[in-house]
Amino acid sequence: MSIRLRDRFFALSTGQAPADEVARYLAEVDATDTEPAATLDGLAISWHPTARFKAVRFVDAERVHEGVRERFARPSELAPHLAAVFVDPRELSFRTFENIVPLDRWFADTPLELELSEPVELAKDAYASSLRLPDAGRARLEGLDTLGLYVPPLNAATRGGDRFIFHSALLADALTEAVRRAMPTPLLDGFSHVNPVFRCNRFEPDDANFHRHRDTPYYDAARGHVSRYTVLLYLTGGTGEPALDLTGGAAVAGIESFTCVVFDQRYEHEGAPFRDGRKVFLRTELIFAEDPEVTHDPEIGALFSKACYLTGESVFAPELARHADASYNRVAAAHWNGLARGPAREPYLHKQFRGVHFIANGYDFWFARSDGLSLAECAAITLLDYFNCKLGDESFRDLCESAVIEAEDDAWIPAFLKGRGGPEAPAVAPFDKSLLFPEPELTDGVCCPFHDGGQFDPTRLDEIVDLHERAQSFAKAHIMPAPILMLGEDVVLDPEKFVIRGNQIHVLGKESLTPVNFAACWNAGGVPGNYIDVAATVGAEHFLVPPILFSETGDCHHLRFDFFRNTWMVQHQRATVPVPKISSLAEIDLYAIDQDAHERWLEAVDPALVEGGSAEHPTPWWADRSPLVDELYDCLSDYEAEDEEEGEERGT
Template sequence: MSTELRDRFFALSTGQAPADEVARYRAEVDATDTEPATTLDGLAISWHPTARFKAVRFIDAERIDEGVRDQFARPSEPAPHLAAVFVDPRELSFRTFENIVPLDRWFADAPLELELSEPVELTKDAYAATLRLPDAGRVRLEGLDALNLYVPPLNAATRGGERFIFHSALLAEALTQAMSKSMPKPLLDGFSHVNPVFRCNRFEPGDSNFHRHRDTPYYDAARGHISRYTVLLYLTGGSGEPALDLTGGTAVEDIASFTCVVFDQRYEHEGAPFRDGRKVFLRTELIFSEDPEVTHDPEIGALFSKACYLTGESVFAPELTRHADAYYNQVAAAHWSGLTRAPAREPYVHKQFRGVHFVANGYDFWFTKSDKLSLAECAAITLLDYFNCKLGETAFRDLCASAVIEAEDDTWIPAFLNDKDKDKDKDSAGAPAVAPLDKSTLFPESELTDDVCCPFHNFGRFDPTRFDEIVDLNERAQSFAKAHIMPAPILMLGEDAVLDPEKFVIRGNQIHVLGKESLTPVNFAACWNSGGVPGNYIDVAATVGAAHFLVPPIVFSETNDCYHLQFDFFRNTWMVKHQQATVPVPKISSLAELDLDELEEGASEPWMDAVGPSLVNGGSGKRPTPWWADSSPLVDELYDYLSDYEYEHFDHDYEDDEDDEDEEEGKAGT
């Protein structure tokens, strides 16, 4: 049935099926509830649609766990490296709103010797030119439409048509060279490259227009890059009413295929579908070195944070889409002409999370003091909410009861929160929504080791918690887990979120969220005999989700009854990083349930098997590893903590060598 649901999805996606058949299919999907097949980029993914997993994404199939990879469809025959996955839209955050499809493989063997004809000036700071390229390259560009990678964007109701977003450094590099040779010299002052992220847009006759808007400029503070010009490459030709309208500039009614239009991003613009055929075009931008005269307005950053936050909230409240679009357009205009007056009424989202009421708009977060919340708890809840972190298998926003409230200002919020706090369920009082945790309790001290040889020679009285090599491996595993868990300001223990108060440092009116620390070297010992290997005895004590955040300081103010936290996660221009990882905590267990036959066949190593590859940095590979361990990045990292001094003085005879086999056997039996 799951395979049928998967295959019928793509069969019905052509848009040719009768409406009643589509309705029956949707009812079947809504009645299907299965567990995810695996996770990717923090998102749970399924290989077929269900009531929960409804948003389709296209990704490089090699990124999917090999054990389940074959279950995922490859719906684009011309691009077999792409697999279709289904995600829960409620889990999306600003990092995963868009599906950017990797398509360098599509262009890898295509001739991309691109040339632009002499550009024609359409109006001030707007040009049109014809793109010339080999026939095979032309066919490859035209074939983008046939890949059928279109997915509905979150703002589908306001943009018209269909689109997908892809990344191709090869196409961008070819366009960069063509632009550098053909565009007017004044336009190229400070030009760096063409953005390798492209949007492929498709409109059929009768589709709605892409509403009038400005393109939000790309900005990268770390590299000092900023976009100034939008690039439209029309893969099909036709006539529209008009096909492209640059407000205050010019309107273009007829456009030939492979026309390239470049215009200043100050222009507000709109485009209508072609009258008699499909309209397909690519959109990207020209990236420049940052103008030293660029200034920064914190209010622009605040608006952009609100727009991103409301985009995510629109999954729960579709009415927020229009507000998010309005903020995006306001931000785009403000980059060139300053902020305009905000709408008379603005949206706020009232939320309740495990008895805690708060109000948010994506930049401002309000909490009542009557909840007896600390600032660290307020900051933790805000981080969980903004990044839509997962607690167990559930996204944070899905754990909140929420309601949209429109108001002219925020003066109503303190009284509103206090009233909600008085009315809240008494059963929820006293149980903190985000409790503090002493993380050291996850890592108990080792037992004192005994001097026994091995399980085989001490059958019946062997204690794995006191055997030196097992204790040694457990301590290494603890150090590995600590490196990921101890620096994390927030941990997820199943469905519970806990915080480390020491990672929230308050200075003046700012809350600093501390990040990762360096690892501490660990020594190791040697000696073993039959009865399994140490890895068999190291089990998983707990699975902990560690949320690491690289965020700017959180500004706060307070009144007698309310905390008001303010964030600009993007700092007006740059985007912060955050990482959420699942970390298994080690413990020593018994091998009572394993027999000798299982050990000879290679018994499982629970903790080592549970460590995901994303947690492993890998060792240098130059230092010795124990005889019982197969070489792997995890083993290299666990046994790569010796200092250079310790390695120089280490007993190199421990390394197995054909010439020293007898000597090693003698040591093992001593």
């Protein structure tokens, strides 16, 4: 049934099936439930749609866990490296809203010698050129429309058509060189490159317009990059009413295929579908080294943070989508004209999580002081909410009761929260993470199960203890620095990772791995890896975020969480880390072939956690060479190094 649901989805996605057939299929999907097949980018994924997994995404198939990879469809015959995965839209956060499809393989081995004709000035800081390229390259660009990757955009309510987003450094590099050769010299002052992230947009003649808007400038504080110009590359030609309208600039009624339009991102613009056929175009931007005179307005960052938050919340409350879209447009305009006055009323979310009531808008988070919450607990709930972290198999926002409240200001909040009653038990309790890592037993000198006289104790064998300590060090490196842990459905925090200084809450981050080393001898009874089992699976939430500002009134903790301040790049990583333990192998014959025993802990480690050390060192005789083994055994012990030096002196 799951294979049929998977394949039927793509058959119906062509849009040719009768409405009643689609309705029957959707009803069957809504009646289907399943466990996730794997995780990817922190999202649970399924190979077919279900009542939970309804949003399709396209990913590099090699990133899907090898054990289930073949179950995922390869819906694009022209791009067989792409697998289709289905995710739960309720798990999405601002880091995972958009599916950016990797398409460098699509352009590999394709001639991309791009040439732009001398640009024609449409208006001040707006130009049009014809793109010339080899026939094979032209066919590749036109073929983007045939890959079957389109999905409705997030802001479908304010724009027509479909789109998909893709990444291609090959195409961006070729276009960068063409821009350097063709565009006017004043435009190129500080020019760095074309953004390798492209949006492929498709409009049919009866689709709604792409409504008037400004493009939000791209900004990378870490690299000092900012976008200034939008690039539109039309893959099809036609006429519209108008096809492109730059407010205060030019209105273009007819556009030839492979026309490239470059315009200053100050321009508000709108585009209508072609009357005489399909309209397909790519959008990207020109990236420049940041102008040292550029200033940063924290109010713009705060509004953008609210817009991102409301986009995620619109999955639960669709009426918030229009508020999010209006906020994005205000942010885009503010980069050029300053922040305009907003609407008279704005939305707030009243949430309840395990007895904790709080109010949030994506930048401000209010908690009642009468609930007895510490600032660390308030900060932890704020992090969980903004990043929509997973607790067990459910997203944080899915576990909250939530209601939208529109108000003119926030003066009502303290009275609203006061007296609602606090949690009966801590919603996020403090936890001593060292309890996950008990000290190992002392070794007893036995070399292997074969020589133990029938009393083999794996917890006392030096080579098993050695591997156990290495596995603990590996797990500690990912768990100990995490401010928040998920133990099944329980959320716990490390208070030491939340440091209060002045009016700021600093969330401390991840540290580096420190390995350990030993050695031993084996004859029978498996290999050391067979005895290292999984004691527990811990979800470790790692955050690299700016300080959380806070203020306190008589009634509220008021936290302000600005992820887009001018000197910060925000990062969030969810890691599921297996905690090792030593177990016996009673179910395995001590004299059985070694390969019959599973290496449970080694097999449970997520490959995404492994950095893959490449230091020159001997791999243990019993272990296959792998990035994880490289990381566990990434240096010689003093004993081994001394023994090696003595051997060299003896010429052995």
